Amino acid sequence: MSATGPLSATQSLRDRVDPYAERPTASPARFLYGLNPLAKIAAPLPAMVLLVFVRDAATPLAFLALSYAILLIGVTFSGRLAAILVALPAAAAVVGLGFSVWADAARVDQSVVIWQIGSWTLYGGALEVGLATGLRIAAIVALTLPVGLSTTGPDFVRASVQQLRVPYRIGYTALAAFRFVPRFGYELDVIRQAHRVRGAHGGRGPFAAIARWFGYIVPLMAGAIRHAERVALAMDARAFGAHPDRTERHLVPFRTRDVVFVVLFWAVSAALFWALFPWGLA
Template sequence: MIDASVLDLRSYNPVVKVLAPVPAMIVLIGTRDLATPALFALVALVMLLAGGRLTGRTLFWAIAGPPLLVAVMTVSFGVWTDPARVDDTTALLEIGPFTLWSGALLTGLATGLRVTSVMLLALIAGLTTEGADLVRSMISHLRMPYRIGYAGLAAMRFVPRFGKDLEIIRLAHRVRGVDGGRGPVAAVRRYGGYSVPLLAGAIRHGDRVSLAMEARGFGAYPSRTERHRVPLRARDAVLAVWFLAVCLLVPLVAVPHLSGALG
């Protein structure tokens, strides 16, 4: 019986999930046909839906986002493509001063598929990896200096803290009757008033983090014992081999006369 955790992308090593799709991204940079990026996007999307354990809004955008992005980029790149650089100059659609040519549409579609494929490959790690686990894995397996790694992790924790501090500052302004008025100019003025206390809070928080790291001996020793280890297992090697196999098989499956090669 297959272990259910094998199908869960969250159970794989974060460094492997980040590095394994890189060869596929390199292949996508050099491709100009339609079938190759479409197949890469399909593989990445199936992996996300099957093993990403996505729910709610994340699941909705994982399904609806890629087609929407492809459509927007197809039209955007299509109307800006120079018709002199495409073979088929049949006019398909006129949008004000812009004309969407048939050949330009294929160029835009190929670009949209490539960008979407790279995005989906990056989301395999992005949606199934915790920042702390990635840092620990990089320290353990890529020999990143732990002082740098944990300093970066502390900086990442600033983002949600900024949100809480901003909400407290807004409430304080509201209680004190500070009202900058309405409209975009007033909004800019209000956020300008928020910036000084936010900066002061960030400096205080950074000082506390620095003192805490010094008190715990960060940087005093060449290595550090991790309480929560992120191991490399056989399944991680299988995942890396899987991505290499995909890089080899997808271009073979993408038959030129079916892929709409652009040359």
């Protein structure tokens, strides 16, 4: 076996479970990757707040379509993106049906009857209210996807420290804490492979699964303690917290294109609210 084989396999595994790994190079047309994370948060935030107060179905549907258009243009298309784009409307439909069941029938009993079981009746008005609520939730979630699918954790922390003046002691400490999550995933995968090679805790069934998980706890905790010690020593060696600010190696500037994106998004959002004017339907 070549010397680079295990190393490349380990690197591939780490990249697969590490959300803070370097993002692969994308086409320049995928513009969301080049925007400041704060711009991608500030742009949809007013629309997300206003969507809480709308009651119609057309307005959240319009913002859902807007978010889908931005995602299809601005980020690299992948299987995960396709799954999200399909799952979100399905989840909205399920949530909408759930809310329609809990709607007050006394307020919609003048509408058409959709379904009746004994003394319980599902009215068309209740279904309309429930689906509008599900669409509203889906639209708010969809507006968070551009920043979630095109931003890494370190870039968000750097932007918060550099533009929002968040103390770096808070930002980078939180980043180090979140960094433990993918590290645990990587360590757990290595421990599983080692147990599989040694044939430890084999077999099927619930008792074998419990035995396997108990066999993971001790080495996983030992690895977590070692990793915490290394992080603490590395931060102490770099005089973390000794000065009021630190020199940034990687800058995440707020450029003109970020301002243009925010202004355009606000303008489109205002146009949609003005054209649909959902508050007049209440």
